[in-house]
Amino acid sequence: MLTEPIKSQMRAEFDPAIHLLQLAAERERRHGSYVQNNPLKSTDPTGHCTVDGEAPGWLWCKGHSLGFTETKKETAAREKNEAEVREFLREHPEYLRNAMLMAVTLGTAMAIEAGGMGSGADGDSTVTPEENAAIEAGAAGGAGAARTIINGVPQPAAEGEIVVGPNGTAVRIPAGYVAAPAESGSGIVYRPAGSTGDANSIRIMGPNATQPVRVIIYISSGQPIVPSSGRTGTAAETHTPLTR
Amino acid sequence: MYGLRKDIDLSFLNGRQVEQVAIGVYQIQFGFDEDVRISTYMQFDYFDGRVEWIWKPEPGAAQIAARTVALLGATIESLQRHEDGTLKLIFSNRQHLTIFDSSQEYESYDITLPGRTIVV
Numbered sequence: 001m002l003t004e005p006i007k008s009q010m011r012a013e014f015d016p017a018i019h020l021l022q023l024a025a026e027r028e029r030r031h032g033s034y035v036q037n038n039p040l041k042s043t044d045p046t047g048h049c050t051v052d053g054e055a056p057g058w059l060w061c062k063g064h065s066l067g068f069t070e071t072k073k074e075t076a077a078r079e080k081n082e083a084e085v086r087e088f089l090r091e092h093p094e095y096l097r098n099a100m101l102m103a104v105t106l107g108t109a110m111a112i113e114a115g116g117m118g119s120g121a122d123g124d125s126t127v128t129p130e131e132n133a134a135i136e137a138g139a140a141g142g143a144g145a146a147r148t149i150i151n152g153v154p155q156p157a158a159e160g161e162i163v164v165g166p167n168g169t170a171v172r173i174p175a176g177y178v179a180a181p182a183e184s185g186s187g188i189v190y191r192p193a194g195s196t197g198d199a200n201s202i203r204i205m206g207p208n209a210t211q212p213v214r215v216i217i218y219i220s221s222g223q224p225i226v227p228s229s230g231r232t233g234t235a236a237e238t239h240t241p242l243t244r
Numbered sequence: 245m246y247g248l249r250k251d252i253d254l255s256f257l258n259g260r261q262v263e264q265v266a267i268g269v270y271q272i273q274f275g276f277d278e279d280v281r282i283s284t285y286m287q288f289d290y291f292d293g294r295v296e297w298i299w300k301p302e303p304g305a306a307q308i309a310a311r312t313v314a315l316l317g318a319t320i321e322s323l324q325r326h327e328d329g330t331l332k333l334i335f336s337n338r339q340h341l342t343i344f345d346s347s348q349e350y351e352s353y354d355i356t357l358p359g360r361t362i363v364v
Contacts, residue, residue: 182354183362184246196358197281203363208245211349222283223268232270234301235285235350 153179153188165242171215173202187213198222204242214239245351247329248364256280256357257323257333262315270301272309274341276320279358284343286352291340315339329364 049061052071063069070078147154156163160175178193182203191201198218205214216224216238224238225231232238248254257280264275274282290297290312299308318335325331329345329352345352345364355362 180359180361183252183360184249184364187363189361196279197356198283198354198361201361203361205351205363221266221268222273222281223271232268234270235347238270239350 150179151181153181155179156190165213165215167241167243169215169240169242171202171204171217171242177202198224205239207243211239212241212243214241216240245329245345245347245349246364247327247345248325248331250327252362254323254325254331254355254362257320257355259319261319262317262335265309265313265316267306267309269306272299272312274312274315279356281356282343282353283356284353285350286346287344288353289340289342289344291342293338312341315341331364 049055049064051061051064052073054071056069060069064071149155156173156177156179158175160173160177162170162172164170173190174192176193177190179188179190181187182189187204187206189201189203195201199220199222201218203216203218205211205216207213217227218224219230223232224235226233226237227240256278257276260276260278260280262274263277264273266273266275270285272284272288274284276282284299285301287298287300290299290308292311292314297308297311299305299312314337315335318337318339320333321336322334323332324334330342331353332340332342334340343353351363353364355364
């Protein structure tokens with residue numbers, strides 16, 4: 001479990017990208033807002049709910065619990081956050097350029113998932129227009145320097161870096177981390193060089209028929225955490241989508 | 245989620261001794277010698293020689309997980325594997341641990357050893 005001082009330190013380190021992380025936190029908050037943020041004690045026998053003073057039908061409530069629908073207040077907050085992200089990236093193009101690594105990473109993860117690691121063809125065919133834009137932005141910004149490739153996986157910068165997924169979720173790869181493919185066709189593992197086990201690792205899972213590319217962050221005990229709280233959680237809570 | 249392909253070598257598990265059982269709310273880890281570790285997230289069956297116990301990450305499951313401390317010190321004598329991701333470990337004390345790939349959406353377990361991460 002992360003202590004408050006460590007979390008504060010992480011916030012400070014994340015500070016330039018804090019707006020991006022707020023997006024993921026907002027999604028987590030909304031997921032828990034169903035049954036008054038207390039799904040263990042509250043029940044919903046009728047399927048109805050009241051959120052931000054709004055009480056639409058059960059279908060809306062179910063959609064809200066899954067993150068598909070939102071209240072007017074939530075819409076306003078999301079649009080405000082997204083505007084802040086766009087403004088932040090406009091002022092700090094270096095973070096947008098880091099999206100290039102993410103695009104390469106996503107392409108590699110997808111290629112590994114498809115069993116075609118190293119071919120590049122599968123990964124190329126699945127890059128979205130947004131990822132293409134990120135690649136072009138990165139190239140235009142001079143971030144196109146060749147990365148070291150080990151076992152078909154692009155390595156993160158030795159000093160660490162923050163990468164931003166196409167949906168705005170930010171992931172910090174700490175200094176001294178290396179990347180390796182996960183066996184069983186499951187994406188890429190970032191870990192401290194020379195380490196073993198899940199402890200302190202970051203794993204980006206390839207997509208499948210029902211799930212997008214997701215990231216999982218493990219703490220020193222080897223347990224995955226919910227990024228917004230630093231606590232352990234269910235699989236649904238600890239897997240953060242990187243693509244829509 | 246991913247199953248267990250035939251070409252993934254698991255021979256390193258043979259002879260491994262259980263050195264640690266770490267019980268979490270959502271995950272149970274079995275630590276072995278040689279830096280081998282199995283982390284389970286979805287479901288495993290533990291046969292203690294008389295009764296089969298089923299662990300899932302749900303309330304009350306920690307008590308079931310706690311029974312697996314009887315595996316401490318035991319070594320893996322043999323294993324059975326299936327492409328659907330099921331992995332059965334048979335220990336020197338005649339107890340069994342069967343780990344299932346029971347989720348379509350999330351990884352069910354992973355096995356780590358120096359230089360390798362196998363996600364199922």
